[in-house]
Amino acid sequence: MLGTFWKEVRGTLSRVVKHPYFGFILLGVALLIVRRFAELGMVSPSLYKSISSMMIYSIIALGFSLLLGYAGLASLGTAGFVGLGTYFIGHFSGTLQKPFGITLLVALGGAIVLGAVVGFVSLRIEGMYLAIITLGLSEILKEVFKSFTAFTNGVTGLTFRNFMMFGKPVPDAAVDQAIILVFVLVIIATLNIINSPTGRALLAMKNSDSAAQSMGIGLMKYRLLAFVLATVYAVIAGLLYMADIKFSIPGTWSLDFSLNILAAVVVGGAQSILGILLGVFMIFGLNMTVLQNIPFFRQYPDATWILSGVLIILVTMFYPGGLIRLLQALRLKIILLVRNLRKRWRKYRYGEDD
Amino acid sequence: MAKMIERMLLRFRLSGLGRLRSQKNMIESYLPIREEIVRQRSARAIQWMEFLHEAKMAPLGNAAGRPTATVAAAREAKVQALRDRYRLKEKALAQTRKRAEAKGPLSPEAIAGFEESGRKLVESRDRRIAAILAPSRRSSLSEAEALRKFLEVETEQTEILARKKAALRAKEEKHLDAIRKRAARQIAHLDGKIAALRKMVLERHPAQTGDADLPENVLLRLQNLSMRFGGLLAVDNLSFDVKQGEIFGLIGPNGAGKTTIFNCITRFYRPTSGEMFYRRNAVEVIRLNDFPVHQIIRQGIVRTFQNVELVWELSVLDNLLVAAHTVYRSGFFAQLLHTPGLRREENVLKAKALGVLQTLGLSAYAYAFPYGLPYGILKKIELARTLMANPRLIILDEPAAGLNDKETEELAVLIRKIRDDYKCTIFLVEHDMGLVMDICDTVCAISFGRMLAIGTPAAIQADPLVRAAYLGEAS
Numbered sequence: 001m002l003g004t005f006w007k008e009v010r011g012t013l014s015r016v017v018k019h020p021y022f023g024f025i026l027l028g029v030a031l032l033i034v035r036r037f038a039e040l041g042m043v044s045p046s047l048y049k050s051i052s053s054m055m056i057y058s059i060i061a062l063g064f065s066l067l068l069g070y071a072g073l074a075s076l077g078t079a080g081f082v083g084l085g086t087y088f089i090g091h092f093s094g095t096l097q098k099p100f101g102i103t104l105l106v107a108l109g110g111a112i113v114l115g116a117v118v119g120f121v122s123l124r125i126e127g128m129y130l131a132i133i134t135l136g137l138s139e140i141l142k143e144v145f146k147s148f149t150a151f152t153n154g155v156t157g158l159t160f161r162n163f164m165m166f167g168k169p170v171p172d173a174a175v176d177q178a179i180i181l182v183f184v185l186v187i188i189a190t191l192n193i194i195n196s197p198t199g200r201a202l203l204a205m206k207n208s209d210s211a212a213q214s215m216g217i218g219l220m221k222y223r224l225l226a227f228v229l230a231t232v233y234a235v236i237a238g239l240l241y242m243a244d245i246k247f248s249i250p251g252t253w254s255l256d257f258s259l260n261i262l263a264a265v266v267v268g269g270a271q272s273i274l275g276i277l278l279g280v281f282m283i284f285g286l287n288m289t290v291l292q293n294i295p296f297f298r299q300y301p302d303a304t305w306i307l308s309g310v311l312i313i314l315v316t317m318f319y320p321g322g323l324i325r326l327l328q329a330l331r332l333k334i335i336l337l338v339r340n341l342r343k344r345w346r347k348y349r350y351g352e353d354d
Numbered sequence: 355m356a357k358m359i360e361r362m363l364l365r366f367r368l369s370g371l372g373r374l375r376s377q378k379n380m381i382e383s384y385l386p387i388r389e390e391i392v393r394q395r396s397a398r399a400i401q402w403m404e405f406l407h408e409a410k411m412a413p414l415g416n417a418a419g420r421p422t423a424t425v426a427a428a429r430e431a432k433v434q435a436l437r438d439r440y441r442l443k444e445k446a447l448a449q450t451r452k453r454a455e456a457k458g459p460l461s462p463e464a465i466a467g468f469e470e471s472g473r474k475l476v477e478s479r480d481r482r483i484a485a486i487l488a489p490s491r492r493s494s495l496s497e498a499e500a501l502r503k504f505l506e507v508e509t510e511q512t513e514i515l516a517r518k519k520a521a522l523r524a525k526e527e528k529h530l531d532a533i534r535k536r537a538a539r540q541i542a543h544l545d546g547k548i549a550a551l552r553k554m555v556l557e558r559h560p561a562q563t564g565d566a567d568l569p570e571n572v573l574l575r576l577q578n579l580s581m582r583f584g585g586l587l588a589v590d591n592l593s594f595d596v597k598q599g600e601i602f603g604l605i606g607p608n609g610a611g612k613t614t615i616f617n618c619i620t621r622f623y624r625p626t627s628g629e630m631f632y633r634r635n636a637v638e639v640i641r642l643n644d645f646p647v648h649q650i651i652r653q654g655i656v657r658t659f660q661n662v663e664l665v666w667e668l669s670v671l672d673n674l675l676v677a678a679h680t681v682y683r684s685g686f687f688a689q690l691l692h693t694p695g696l697r698r699e700e701n702v703l704k705a706k707a708l709g710v711l712q713t714l715g716l717s718a719y720a721y722a723f724p725y726g727l728p729y730g731i732l733k734k735i736e737l738a739r740t741l742m743a744n745p746r747l748i749i750l751d752e753p754a755a756g757l758n759d760k761e762t763e764e765l766a767v768l769i770r771k772i773r774d775d776y777k778c779t780i781f782l783v784e785h786d787m788g789l790v791m792d793i794c795d796t797v798c799a800i801s802f803g804r805m806l807a808i809g810t811p812a813a814i815q816a817d818p819l820v821r822a823a824y825l826g827e828a829s
C-alpha cells in the first residue's frame with residue numbers, strides 16, 4: 001500500500017535528479033556554501049580566489065567548446081576577446097563611471113560585431129589557416145590594448161574599483177555571488193543550446209559541410225552564430241574577470257592564454273560540460289590550488305607548465321576524447337568489475353551458474 | 355520589372371502558404387500527444403485516490419481480519435520474497451555440504467548437522483510465513499464489531515471513491531473535449547486562411563510557370579545541362595524530365611557524371627550552362643539555378659550521398675531531427691531558454707521521427723549511436739532521414755551500394771513504399787541493374803555525360819547503344 005506512495009515519490013525524485021540541470025545547480029549551491037565558508041574564514045581566501053578564477057575560465061572554455069567541439073572551428077583568438085571584455089568594463093564602468101547596464105550593452109554589442117566578423121572570415125578560410133588568422137586578430141587586439149592608452153591605460157595595466165549599481169558601489173561578496181550565478185546560468189544556456197536544433201546543426205556542420213547544407217543548415221548562419229556565441233562567452237568572462245581580479249594588463253591576453261583554454265578543452269573533452277570543467281581544473285586549477293602548496297613547485301613555478309605539457313601529451317595520445325572519456329571508461333570498468341565479482345560470489349555461495 | 359515583382363509576390367504568398375500548412379501540421383500532430391498527457395495525468399490522480407482509499411481501509415480491514423486486496427497482495431509479495439530468500443539459503447547449505455563432501459566422506463555427526471540445519475531452515479521459514487499471514491489484530495473492538503464497522507465504512511467509502519472517479523473521468527473528458535475543440539477551431543481557422551490564400555494565388559497568378567512551360571505532370575526538368583571541370587566535360591548538354599510520382603533511375607558506367615548531375619540539381623555545383631526547372635507545387639515552377647544549396651530542401655528536394663553522411667556523435671533519433679531542421683519554427687532565443695513551444699515542437703518531431711523509424715523497421719535503433727552499426731542499417735537511416743522534411747522529390751545516390759542481395763530486395767520494397775506512403779517522387783542513381791529494372795518506371799542511361807537512351811526499363815535493356823556502352827561492358 002505504501003508502495004504506491006514511495007513509487008510516486010521516487011519517480012519524482014529520480015526525474016529531478018536525472019534532469020540535466022540538476023548536477024550543475026547543485027554545484028552552484030555547493031559553491032555558494034564554499035563562498036560562505038571563505039567569508040567565515042574556514043576556507044582560505046586565496047583558495048576561493050582560485051575557485052572563482054576557475055569558474056571564469058570555465059565560461060571561456062564552454063564558449064570555446066561550442067566552437068571547437070560542436071562547430072569544429074579552430075580559433076586562437078580567445079585571449080583577445082576576453083581582454084576586450086576586461087577593458088570594456090574597466091573603461092565604461094571604471095574610468096567613465098557609466099552604469100553597469102550600459103557597459104553590458106556595449107560589451108555584448110562589441111562581442112557580437114567582433115564574433116560576426118570572425119565568423120564571416122571563417123566562411124572563406126578553414127582549419128589551420130583560420131586558427132592563424134584568429135591568432136593574428138588576437139595579437140592585433142593585444143597591440144591595441146598596449147597602445148590605445150585612453151581606453152586601456154597601456155602596458156601599466158588598468159585597475160578597476162568596485163562598479164556602481166543603483167548609485168551604490170557593489171560589494172565584493174555580491175560580485176562573488178554573481179560569478180557563481182553567471183557560471184551556472186552559462187552552463188544551463190550551453191546545455192540548452194547543445195540539446196536543441198542549433199546544437200545539432202553545429203554538430204552536423206562539423207561532420208560534413210555538404211550533408212549539413214543539404215539538410216537546410218546554412219553555413220553562414222551557423223558559423224557566424226558559433227563565433228558570436230564564443231565571443232559573447234569570452235566577453236562575459238572578461239567582465240567577470242575584471243570585477244573579480246580588478247586588474248587587467250595587455251600581457252595577460254597573449255597566445256599563452258588562448259592555448260591554455262584550448263588545452264583545457266582538449267584535455268577535458270570537447271563535447272562534455274563536465275569534461276570541460278575537469279579540463280579547466282587540470283590546466284588552471286591544479287596549479288593554483290594544489291601544486292603551489294608543494295615546495296618543489298614553489299621553488300620552480302614554471303615546472304607546472306611541464307606538468308601540463310606532459311598531461312596534454314598523455315591525454316591526446318591515450319584518450320583523444322579527453323579525460324572525461326577516461327572517467328567514463330573507468331566507470332564502466334568498475335560497473336563490470338562489481339557485476340563480475342557478484343557473479344563469482346553467487347557461484348561460490350549458491351552454486352549457481354547463470 | 356512587373357514580372358519580377360509579381361514573382362516575388364508569388365513566392366512570398368507561397369511561403370506564407372507553406373508556413374500555414376506546417377502550422378496546421380504541427381497542431382494536428384501535437385493533438386494525440388497532448389491527449390495522452392491529459393490521460394496520464396488523470397490516471398495518476400486516480401492512482402492517488404485509490405491510494406488514499408486504501409490508506410483509510412487497510413487498518414480497518416486488518417482489525418476486522420479482512421485484509422484489503424492491496425494488503426493481501428503486499429503480504430503475498432512478502433511471502434514470495436521470503437520463500438526466495440530461503441531457497442537461496444537452502445542452496446547455500448547444499449553447496450557447503452557439497453564442498454565438505456568433496457574433501458572426504460562425511461562423518462555421521464556432520465550429516466546429522468546438515469540435516470538439522472535444513473530442518474531448521476524449513477521450520478523458521480514456515481514460522482515466518484505464518485506470522486506474515488496471521489491476521490494482526492491490534493484493535494480494542496471485538497471481532498464482530500470490527501467487521502460490522504469495516505463493512506459499513508467500506509460500502510460508504512467505495513461509493514465515495516466511485517463518485518470521485520466518475521467526476522474525474524468526466525473532468526478529463528471535458529478537458530479532452532476542450533483541447534480537441536480548440537485544435538479543431540485553430541485548424542478550421544488555418545484552413546480558412548489557407549483556402550483564401552490559395553484562391554488568391556490561383557486568381558492572381560494564373561498559370562504562373564516561371565520561365566518554362568512545364569507540363570502539369572513534370573516535376574523536374576533538366577534543359578541542356580552541361581558541367582565542365584577544366585578540360586573534362588562531365589555532363590554534356592543533357593535534357594530530360596522527371597515526372598511526378600515516378601521512380602526515375604539514372605544509370606551509367608563509373609565516372610559517367612551521375613553524381614555530378616545530382617550535385618548540380620542540389621546546387622553543390624554551378625552548371626556551366628543549362629537550366630533546371632522544378633515544380634514546387636500546383637501553381638509554381640521555380641528555376642533551381644536561382645537557389646543556394648541550403649534552400650534546396652525547403653523546396654522539397656532531399657538527397658542522400660553516395661557515402662554515408664551521418665552525424666556520428668548523435669543518436670539515430672537525433673540524426674533524424676537534424677534532417678527536420680527546416681521544419682522547426684523556434685528561433686535561437688526560444689532554444690536558448692528551452693521554451694515550452696520548443697519542447698512541444700521537439701515532442702511532435704520526435705514522434706514523427708519514431709514513426710518514420712517504425713516504417714523502415716528501425717525502431718530498435720532509435721536511441722543507438724550510428725557508429726558501428728551494420729552498413730545496411732546506416733543506409734536505411736539515411737533513407738529515413740530524407741523523410742523528415744516533407745519531401746516531394748527524393749534523390750538517392752546509389753542506395754544499394756554495399757548491401758547484400760536480401761537487403762537490396764528489402765530496399766526495393768521500401769523505396770516503393772516510401773513513394774506510395776509519402777506521395778513523393780524518387781530519382782535514383784544505381785549500379786545494381788536488378789534493382790533499377792525492378793522498381794524504376796523510367797530509366798535514363800548516360801555515358802561520358804551524354805544521354806544514351808531514356809525509356810521504360812524494358813526498352814533500355816533492349817537498346818543497342820546501352821548494351822554496348824554499359825550492359826555489354828558489365829557482362
Ligand SMILES: Nc1ncnc2c1ncn2[C@@H]1O[C@H](COP(=O)(O)OP(=O)(O)OP(=O)(O)O)[C@@H](O)[C@H]1O
Pocket residue numbers: 583586588606607608609610611612613614615660
Ligand atoms: N569536383 C570535381 N572536380 C573535378 N572533376 C570532377 C569533380 N567531380 C566530378 N568530377 C569528374 O567528373 C566525372 C564524373 O564524375 P561523377 O562523380 O559524376 O561520376 P559518377 O557517374 O557518379 O560515377 P560513380 O558511378 O563512380 O559514382 C569524373 O570523371 C570525375 O572525375
Ligand SMILES: [Mg+2]
Pocket residue numbers: 612613614660751
Ligand atoms: Mg557517383
